[in-house]
Amino acid sequence: MASLTPGCVDQHPQKHFEKFAQKFLLAKRWLSQYPVTAIGIFLLLIIISSSILAPILAPQAPDAQDLDHILALPSWQHLLGTDALGRDLLSRLMWAGRISLAIATIVLSLSLLIGGTIGFVAGFYGGWLDELWMRGMDLFLSIPTLILALALIGTLGTGLQTMTLALTISWFPAYARLVRSQVLVLKNQDFITAAITLGGSSWHILWHHYLPSLVGVVVVQLSLDVGAVVLAIAGLSFIGLGVQPPTPEWGTMLVDARPLMQVAPHTVITPGLAIFATVFGFHTLSEALENWLEPRK
Amino acid sequence: MAKFLMRRLLGGLGVLLLVSMLSFTLIYLAPGEPAAVILTQRLGRIPTQAETSRLAAAYGLDRPPVIQYLDWTIHALRGDFGVSLRSGEPVITELQTRTMPTLLLAGATTLFTLVISIPLGLWAAVQEQGLGDRVSRFFSLVGVSVPDFWLAFGLILIFSIYLRWLPTHGFEKPQDLILPVVSLGVANIARLSRLARSQLLGAKHQDYLRTARAKGLPEWRVWVFHALPNGAIPLVTLVVSQFSAIVSGSVVMETLFALPGLGQFYVLAVRYNDIPVIQATVLLISAAFIFINFLTDIAYGFLDPRLRGSTSPETF
Numbered sequence: 001m002a003s004l005t006p007g008c009v010d011q012h013p014q015k016h017f018e019k020f021a022q023k024f025l026l027a028k029r030w031l032s033q034y035p036v037t038a039i040g041i042f043l044l045l046i047i048i049s050s051s052i053l054a055p056i057l058a059p060q061a062p063d064a065q066d067l068d069h070i071l072a073l074p075s076w077q078h079l080l081g082t083d084a085l086g087r088d089l090l091s092r093l094m095w096a097g098r099i100s101l102a103i104a105t106i107v108l109s110l111s112l113l114i115g116g117t118i119g120f121v122a123g124f125y126g127g128w129l130d131e132l133w134m135r136g137m138d139l140f141l142s143i144p145t146l147i148l149a150l151a152l153i154g155t156l157g158t159g160l161q162t163m164t165l166a167l168t169i170s171w172f173p174a175y176a177r178l179v180r181s182q183v184l185v186l187k188n189q190d191f192i193t194a195a196i197t198l199g200g201s202s203w204h205i206l207w208h209h210y211l212p213s214l215v216g217v218v219v220v221q222l223s224l225d226v227g228a229v230v231l232a233i234a235g236l237s238f239i240g241l242g243v244q245p246p247t248p249e250w251g252t253m254l255v256d257a258r259p260l261m262q263v264a265p266h267t268v269i270t271p272g273l274a275i276f277a278t279v280f281g282f283h284t285l286s287e288a289l290e291n292w293l294e295p296r297k
Numbered sequence: 298m299a300k301f302l303m304r305r306l307l308g309g310l311g312v313l314l315l316v317s318m319l320s321f322t323l324i325y326l327a328p329g330e331p332a333a334v335i336l337t338q339r340l341g342r343i344p345t346q347a348e349t350s351r352l353a354a355a356y357g358l359d360r361p362p363v364i365q366y367l368d369w370t371i372h373a374l375r376g377d378f379g380v381s382l383r384s385g386e387p388v389i390t391e392l393q394t395r396t397m398p399t400l401l402l403a404g405a406t407t408l409f410t411l412v413i414s415i416p417l418g419l420w421a422a423v424q425e426q427g428l429g430d431r432v433s434r435f436f437s438l439v440g441v442s443v444p445d446f447w448l449a450f451g452l453i454l455i456f457s458i459y460l461r462w463l464p465t466h467g468f469e470k471p472q473d474l475i476l477p478v479v480s481l482g483v484a485n486i487a488r489l490s491r492l493a494r495s496q497l498l499g500a501k502h503q504d505y506l507r508t509a510r511a512k513g514l515p516e517w518r519v520w521v522f523h524a525l526p527n528g529a530i531p532l533v534t535l536v537v538s539q540f541s542a543i544v545s546g547s548v549v550m551e552t553l554f555a556l557p558g559l560g561q562f563y564v565l566a567v568r569y570n571d572i573p574v575i576q577a578t579v580l581l582i583s584a585a586f587i588f589i590n591f592l593t594d595i596a597y598g599f600l601d602p603r604l605r606g607s608t609s610p611e612t613f
Binding site for chain 2: 153258272
């Protein structure tokens with residue numbers, strides 16, 4: 001990338017600032033070429049930072065009631081207005097984002113860890129282990145995601161832990177499949193054969209040859225799935241089987257606001273926009289990563 | 298192909314067997330022993346030890362799990378999934394009346410998705426970098442990100458409350474399905490039209506398209522009869538996997554629009570910890586999908602004659 005611009009070759013290590021400026025210009029050019037990606041990533045930065053910093057940035061506590069201003073329209077006091085109980089919508093949205101993103105992070109880390117390990121071992125060793133594990137994955141993949149998640153919620157009861165567990169069980173088989181198929185392709189590549197011929201140890205080959213080639217595909221899928229998990233959490237909460245009130249969550253905020261659709265449209269619009277922006281952001285991020293990692297496509 | 302289909306059929310039956318084990322195990326996942334779980338639901342209080350063991354004996358819940366599983370499976374094969382804890386009715390009678398609305402919803406959504414996204418994909422591919430391409434790319438980006446239930450709110454507000462054209466909920470007239478179908482369909486249209494576009498663009502500079510043009514075929518025939526069928530297999534795969542997503546989505550949509558389908562029934566069961574209903578629904582839905590996947594394998598053979606001779610799934 002750096003060699004695109006003449007003069008960017010590192011001849012003067014002391015000119016750090018100049019290098020930084022060059023990179024900045026490249027980034028700027030890239031963003032102006034892809035304005036949609038720029039918007040998506042900008043939205044993501046806002047959502048992620050406001051979720052992480054919700055305890056500091058949120059103007060009010062998420063459950064603090066201002067009974068003098070029920071269903072207030074956006075104002076300086078309440079930037080996005082208030083809900084039926086006089087709670088500040090902006091603060092609730094920020095805290096809700098925190099919950100959704102935290103659960104999505106846990107679900108996807110666990111899915112990657114469990115599914116990735118299963119997929120890698122199955123693809124790498126093959127044989128009966130592969131056959132057995134993959135039929136097991138077929139079991140989970142033959143049931144639609146929400147149906148499987150709801151079956152577990154229905155048996156174990158609602159709650160944050162149950163939902164996290166249920167979503168993980170619904171999500172990890174896809175990672176097992178993805179990693180396995182990638183490993184199967186890599187297995188027969190010349191550079192892997194070369195590494196084996198050169199006498200590299202299994203660990204060396206795993207760390208230095210397989211993992212770097214797997215990272216790209218997995219990261220693209222992960223960033224796409226964050227949006228999907230956030231949507232699933234909102235959907236489950238929407239039907240009352242996910243995050244339980246009074247904990248703020250985008251889906252529950254939408255259900256609460258449903259009867260007020262006509263009276264106070266802002267209570268319906270804002271949580272929906274928050275979900276939309278999050279999914280949109282992760283979607284564009286995933287696309288940008290894919291283009292960047294595999295420019296041929 | 299026959300050998301390959303045979304293997305897929307056996308594989309599918311194997312998965313179905315695993316699903317039946319998983320569904321059966323659900324009752325053991327619930328905290329407490331099964332008889333106590335059932336009684337707690339029925340009585341609304343913690344049952345005494347005597348009550349629990351009496352019910353366990355009556356339902357055969359005191360037998361070894363393997364025997365219970367076999368018993369449950371044999372009954373399930375006959376269509377007997379036990380009695381709903383919520384209503385006290387046999388699970389199968391309610392499942393029967395509930396299946397049709399969901400099938401209608403899912404079928405109509407799939408049809409709606411196809412009817413919109415294939416022409417949209419064609420338009421985008423024909424006018425590459427032009428208006429059609431821009432419209433479809435914008436739509437595919439925005440469409441996948443809109444939560445379906447939020448979209449449903451917007452549609453209800455516009456078409457039911459302000460314009461009063463369509464009902465807000467219910468399931469009596471055909472127009473009752475319009476809003477749920479549109480809400481469920483938009484994200485799928487976004488994905489499918491995008492894939493259709495890229496498949497068609499992949500075919501754009503192939504020799505067979507040039508041949509078709511050289512024969513003097515009109516441009517629309519070139520696209521519809523030569524470019525489209527060659528890129529059809531990934532499209533079919535996506536439509537099938539979207540059907541699964543639509544069934545997931547129907548859970549939320551049926552609750553929102555008060556459609557008396559399987560999804561709404563399932564949500565009620567989950568809320569009530571009605572385990573026999575949950576077991577039956579999981580088994581039924583997964584059996585349906587295993588069957589659909591098998592049909593898809595057959596469809597591949599029709600779409601690509603090269604696959605008919607093959608025996609392994611690797612060529613797919």
